[in-house]
Amino acid sequence: MERLDYQVGDIVTLKKPHPCGSRDWEILRVGADFRLRCTGCGHQIMISRKLVEKNTRKLQSKSMDD
Secondary structure, eight states, rough: OHHHHTTTTEEEEEEOOOOOOOEEEEEEEEESEEEEETTTTHHHHHHEEEHHHHHHEEEEEOOOOO
């Protein structure tokens, strides 16, 4: 399986939805743990890299047009 290249600012779609209904999270910090912000309600969480990699359904890279 190909390893995804996670970058700060990317939007990751996870397997299970947040209680607010959104599945999309913005990556705020990358490392052994990720800091993610829900795009629906703005809630922030810290989650291990292993869990993010396991539960990722789609990765939308940030725009390179800036």
